[in-house]
Amino acid sequence: xxxxxxxxxxxxxxxxxxxxxxxxxxxxxxxxxxxxxxxxxxxxxxxxxxxxxxxxxxxxxxxxxxxxxxxxxxxxxxxxxxxxxxxxxxxxxxxxxxxxxxxxxxxxxxxxxxxxxxxxxxxxxxxxxxxxxxxxxxxxxxxxxxxxxxxxxxxxxxxxxxxxxxxxxxxxxxxxxxxxxxxxxxxxxxxxxxxxxxxxxxxxxxxxxxxxxxxxxxxxxxxxxxxxxxxxxxxxxxxxxxxxxxxxxxxxxxxxxxxxxxxxxxxxxxxxxxxxxxxxxxxxxxxxxxxxxxxxxxxxxxxxxxxxxxxxxxxxxxxxxxxxxxxxxxxxxxxxxxxxxxxxxxxxxxxxxxxxxxxxxxxxxxxxxxxxxxxxxxxxxxxxxxxxxxxxxxxxxxxxxxxxxxxxxxxxxxxxxxxxxxxxxxxxxxxxxxxxxxxxxxxxxxxxxxxxxxxxxxxxxxxxxxxxxxxxxxxxxxxxxxxxxxxxxxxxxx
Amino acid sequence: xxxxxxxxxxxxxxxxxxxxxxxxxxxxxxxxxxxxxxxxxxxxxxxxxxxxxxxxxxxxxxxxxxxxxxxxxxxxxxxxxxxxxxxxxxxxxxxxxxxxxxxxxxxxxxxxxxxxxxxxxxxxxxxxxxxxxxxxxxxxxxxxxxxxxxxxxxxxxxxxxxxxxxxxxxxxxxxxxxxxxxxxxxxxxxxxxxxxxxxxxxxxxxxxxxxxxxxxxxxxxxxxxxxxxxxxxxxxxxxxxxxxxxxxxxxxxxxxxxxxxxxxxxxxxxxxxxxxxxxxxxxxxxxxxxxxxxxxxxxxxxxxxxxxxxxxxxxxxxxxxxxxxxxxxxxxxxxxxxxxxxxxxxxxxxxxxxxxxxxxxxxxxxxxxxxxxxxxxxxxxxxxxxxxxxxxxxxxxxxxxxxxxxxxxxxxxxxxxxxxxxxxxxxxxxxxxxxxxxxxxxxxxxxxxxxxxxxxxxxxxxxxxxxx
Numbered sequence: 001x002x003x004x005x006x007x008x009x010x011x012x013x014x015x016x017x018x019x020x021x022x023x024x025x026x027x028x029x030x031x032x033x034x035x036x037x038x039x040x041x042x043x044x045x046x047x048x049x050x051x052x053x054x055x056x057x058x059x060x061x062x063x064x065x066x067x068x069x070x071x072x073x074x075x076x077x078x079x080x081x082x083x084x085x086x087x088x089x090x091x092x093x094x095x096x097x098x099x100x101x102x103x104x105x106x107x108x109x110x111x112x113x114x115x116x117x118x119x120x121x122x123x124x125x126x127x128x129x130x131x132x133x134x135x136x137x138x139x140x141x142x143x144x145x146x147x148x149x150x151x152x153x154x155x156x157x158x159x160x161x162x163x164x165x166x167x168x169x170x171x172x173x174x175x176x177x178x179x180x181x182x183x184x185x186x187x188x189x190x191x192x193x194x195x196x197x198x199x200x201x202x203x204x205x206x207x208x209x210x211x212x213x214x215x216x217x218x219x220x221x222x223x224x225x226x227x228x229x230x231x232x233x234x235x236x237x238x239x240x241x242x243x244x245x246x247x248x249x250x251x252x253x254x255x256x257x258x259x260x261x262x263x264x265x266x267x268x269x270x271x272x273x274x275x276x277x278x279x280x281x282x283x284x285x286x287x288x289x290x291x292x293x294x295x296x297x298x299x300x301x302x303x304x305x306x307x308x309x310x311x312x313x314x315x316x317x318x319x320x321x322x323x324x325x326x327x328x329x330x331x332x333x334x335x336x337x338x339x340x341x342x343x344x345x346x347x348x349x350x351x352x353x354x355x356x357x358x359x360x361x362x363x364x365x366x367x368x369x370x371x372x373x374x375x376x377x378x379x380x381x382x383x384x385x386x387x388x389x390x391x392x393x394x395x396x397x398x399x400x401x402x403x404x405x406x407x408x409x410x411x412x413x414x415x416x417x418x419x420x421x422x423x424x425x426x427x428x429x430x431x432x433x434x435x436x437x438x439x440x441x442x443x444x445x446x447x448x449x450x451x452x453x454x455x456x457x458x459x460x461x462x463x464x465x466x467x468x469x470x471x472x473x474x475x476x477x478x479x480x481x482x483x484x485x486x487x488x489x490x491x492x493x494x
Numbered sequence: 495x496x497x498x499x500x501x502x503x504x505x506x507x508x509x510x511x512x513x514x515x516x517x518x519x520x521x522x523x524x525x526x527x528x529x530x531x532x533x534x535x536x537x538x539x540x541x542x543x544x545x546x547x548x549x550x551x552x553x554x555x556x557x558x559x560x561x562x563x564x565x566x567x568x569x570x571x572x573x574x575x576x577x578x579x580x581x582x583x584x585x586x587x588x589x590x591x592x593x594x595x596x597x598x599x600x601x602x603x604x605x606x607x608x609x610x611x612x613x614x615x616x617x618x619x620x621x622x623x624x625x626x627x628x629x630x631x632x633x634x635x636x637x638x639x640x641x642x643x644x645x646x647x648x649x650x651x652x653x654x655x656x657x658x659x660x661x662x663x664x665x666x667x668x669x670x671x672x673x674x675x676x677x678x679x680x681x682x683x684x685x686x687x688x689x690x691x692x693x694x695x696x697x698x699x700x701x702x703x704x705x706x707x708x709x710x711x712x713x714x715x716x717x718x719x720x721x722x723x724x725x726x727x728x729x730x731x732x733x734x735x736x737x738x739x740x741x742x743x744x745x746x747x748x749x750x751x752x753x754x755x756x757x758x759x760x761x762x763x764x765x766x767x768x769x770x771x772x773x774x775x776x777x778x779x780x781x782x783x784x785x786x787x788x789x790x791x792x793x794x795x796x797x798x799x800x801x802x803x804x805x806x807x808x809x810x811x812x813x814x815x816x817x818x819x820x821x822x823x824x825x826x827x828x829x830x831x832x833x834x835x836x837x838x839x840x841x842x843x844x845x846x847x848x849x850x851x852x853x854x855x856x857x858x859x860x861x862x863x864x865x866x867x868x869x870x871x872x873x874x875x876x877x878x879x880x881x882x883x884x885x886x887x888x889x890x891x892x893x894x895x896x897x898x899x900x901x902x903x904x905x906x907x908x909x910x911x912x913x914x915x916x917x918x919x920x921x922x923x924x925x926x927x928x929x930x931x932x933x934x935x936x937x938x939x940x941x942x943x944x945x946x947x948x949x950x951x952x953x954x955x956x957x958x959x960x961x962x
Contacts (some may be wrong), residue, residue, distance in 0.1 A: 013578070014566075016563075016566035016567055017567055017568070017569060017571075018565065018566045018567070018568070018571050019564060019565070019566065020562060020565065024495065055572065057521070057523050057571065057572075058570060060571070060774065084729065090574070090575075090576035090577070091565070091574060091575050091576060093577050094516060094560060094575050094576060095562070095578055097614035097615070098614060098615055098616045098617075099612070099613065099614055099615070100612075100614070130615075130616050130617040131616050131617050131618070131946075132616070132617025132618045135617065136617075136952075187600050219749050232750075248631050248632075249629070249631055250611060252613070254629040254925055255629035255630065255924060255925025255926070256921060256924065256925055257925070261608075261760045269678075284926070286631060286632050287632075287923075290632055291606040291632060292632070314633055317629065317631070317633065319628050319629045319630055320628045320940075320942060321630075324953050325631050342613065342626070343613045343617075344611060344612050344613075345610075345611075345612045345613075346610060346611060347610055348608050348609065348610050349608065349609070349610070350606045350607065350608050350822070350918065350921055351596070351606075351607045351609055351613075352606070352607070352853075352854055352855050352918045352921060352922065353921060353925065354609075354612060355613050355615060355625055355855065356627050356855045356859075356922065357626065357627050357629050357922065357925045358626060358627075358628065358629050358925075358942075359626055359627075359942050359947060360626075362951075363947050363948075363951045366951045366955070367951070388612075410611060410612055413611070418611065419560070419561060419562045420611045420614070421559055421561045421611070421613075422609035422610050422611045423559045423561065423609070423610065424609075424610025424611060425608055425610055428535055430534075431534075431535050431559070431561035432561060432562075432563070435610065441535070446520065468696075468821070484955050484956075487956075488956065489955075490958040491952075492952055492953055492956035492957050493956045493957075
């Protein structure tokens with residue numbers, strides 16, 4: 001199996017001419033167009049074309065901001081007429097929100113471009129501004145120099161911990177891609193996710209929208225979903241994968257089923273789902289054949305019968321009794337319990353559901369981890385958390401709280417330059433071509449670009465995770481599971 | 495099975511001076527290349543400044559959905575975007591500026607607000623923002639989902655109920671069952687502002703009638719033009735003027751009285767006097783003061799049928815002290831509910847709560863905390879384009895030209911808003927597996943409260959460790 005160090009990263013810049021600037025450089029009338037700034041700025045903010053008398057307008061997004069003042073090439077200081085000034089760009093306020101701040105989005109873009117966490121020190125990209133949950137938890141690193149070499153550290157986790165003779169699937173980094181159906185995202189997005197999962201020896205998930213033929217080369221790294229609408233579920237799709245996921249509910253719209261608006265149900269989407277083009281498609285909630293753990297077991301047995309080697313994952317949202325549901329899934333024979341908290345999600349969901357229904361993932365991880373432990377089932381289950389895991393630090397915190405690994409969705413989309421404008425569902429769909437099946441919009445990027453951006457972002461997360469483990473003196477990410485003693489809460493731990 | 499309650503929404507734009515969130519400005523270095531017209535899928539950019547097709551027109555920011563395409567693809571970086579100052583100034587600490595955009599949108603199309611890319615707000619907040627509603631993985635209200643053929647009832651029953659039934663030796667019912675009235679949504683319309691134009695006032699009344707709910711109005715405001723809808727009007731009368739309003743009382747289903755200590759002592763007789771005129775239900779409006787729960791309990795013991803607890807427009811207690819010393823809606827309702835439960839009289843009375851009910855989610859949350867139903871006023875006015883400013887003092891600004899808009903349009907926008915709220919109520923109930931809105935009342939077991947869960951998980955984990 002390929003170790004993370006064998007993954008090739010490559011610089012993959014933005015598809016757009018400009019990026020969203022954090023700073024604004026103002027050039028006053030005092031400027032005499034001498035070109036000193038253009039000569040001194042190594043980032044290319046200032047430009048004076050040969051043969052032209054006037055300076056070009058400053059390229060704001062290239063500026064590294066106030067921290068530049070310690071450099072001897074700082075344009076504001078260098079300008080002989082004091083004509084330049086730097087301020088925060090009002091545009092930056094229109095990017096991001098409490099959960100995904102502008103800095104976090106910018107940081108993720110840099111990771112997707114370079115494969116490493118940003119070198120700039122002016123971006124708070126590890127924690128958001130939501131004022132709760134992960135954003136109030138901090139990793140508590142011990143003093144002193146790390147004694148372990150990074151090359152000794154493993155980020156691999158096993159997914160089958162039942163010892164039931166089924167495949168011993170392991171993933172090289174404790175993260176995999178969330179279920180986004182064909183229809184909710186474009187085909188290039190889906191394929192790039194699968195290619196990246198293959199490169200990283202991890203998984204991606206089809207969501208509930210069928211299994212596009214083009215995903216077949218990546219079968220070993222695809223999880224196929226069986227959800228309440230049973231869209232696109234066939235025996236052969238169950239048989240070709242290593243993991244089958246039952247989706248009971250999803251965090252962004254718990255208890256409401258899946259939902260694809262008619263506008264996005266184009267001809268190809270409809271064919272895949274065996275539905276009528278242009279109609280809104282609802283997956284009912286919940287499984288109409290499941291009233292009890294026994295019924296649930298019957299479903300899992302059915303999958304196990306059709307594919308004797310597959311692992312079974314159960315995806316649920318986070319109600320008050322999520323711990324009972326998890327234990328029930330253990331008794332029903334599932335390998336993975338995947339809990340999806342309310343604050344995540346990528347596709348269209350009612351705002352009222354995202355904000356108000358079911359608990360945030362941070363609480364649910366603790367509840368499920370502890371309850372599985374009390375029931376003596378923790379060691380036989382893989383606990384995967386999703387719905388609000390935005391950064392490598394969130395991932396590490398989720399693992400400290402008791403998860404084995406995480407599923408991410410939004411972070412992947414942001415790597416593909418999603419700006420989180422939230423209009424995934426409207427009109428022609430995603431203006432940035434990520435979550436659209438509109439023929440023109442879905443063509444806005446190619447798979448090479450997208451795969452590399454994802455690979456780079458996964459790499460940057462892995463680099464951060466390894467650094468965290470090194471600071472804690474751990475050789476494996478498995479040692480981090482449930483280590484709440486390594487966390488502190490900025491309200492309580494005082 | 496009763497006929498399904500359905501609210502008929504219809505797309506109803508209002509061409510008035512809205513405020514929008516994003517502002518795009520075109521810099522002087524624009525070279526009129528037209529790239530922005532090609533990349534914007536919302537058509538914010540068009541040619542034709544001053545009728546000149548060679549020049550780009552000013553961006554139409556009304557349609558901007560913040561996708562950044564024009565910003566990032568302009569070859570000269572000539573476009574700048576910022577949050578609109580007028581937008582940021584609307585509302586205040588409780589009525590957030592973003593709420594206005596979503597209320598306007600719901601009033602326009604009657605649809606449940608849907609967006610992608612996850613939740614974007616704070617983790618938790620004061621009042622209703624510090625609770626979540628529960629859901630169930632396998633229990634469901636109906637066999638075919640919330641949009642299915644079976645009925646999920648959002649109706650609530652108003653009036654006094656018996657604590658228990660008594661029978662004689664022969665098994666014959668002795669108790670007299672009180673008169674109650676059902677309304678199909680747990681929302682009534684509270685007093686409108688004084689300064690409303692006549693078209694708006696009529697539209698509010700007609701919308702209440704169309705929705706089959708009720709609107710509270712001062713007795714003196716009930717003029718001939720709305721008499722037709724009298725069954726959906728709740729007149730507020732002074733308890734001293736019951737005789738004067740005999741005619742009115744004969745034509746309505748409810749009357750409302752403002753609470754005073756005098757009312758408390760006169761209560762059984764007062765209600766009796768009204769009942770003699772007509773079998774109507776009496777609502778007593780009690781301001782949410784510090785001791786509101788005691789007043790509500792006393793009123794209930796004196797036989798009150800329906801009590802309307804009125805908080806201020808931000809859902810805060812009216813006690814004259816600084817903001818941080820005032821209870822918020824969630825805690826006021828819980829205190830009232832719990833007091834009645836402790837006194838074992840909760841089932842006997844109907845509690846209406848108003849004040850700070852600003853979004854659809856506040857309706858089920860208020861009910862989970864213990865209200866039977868809610869009353870709203872400001873969202874109805876925001877639906878027709880009004881803007882609210884909290885600072886320096888509460889002020890409502892109506893769009894210019896509103897008085898010329900047809901009653902039908904104004905009414906439809908109010909109906910649309912209620913349609914969207916009703917659908918959202920169904921979503922929340924569907925997720926909880928609750929099939930009757932009446933059962934939401936006081937069901938705190940189906941709610942998750944931030945203080946409790948945060949303390950139970952993080953508090954336990956991190957506080958304990960510090961002690962060891």
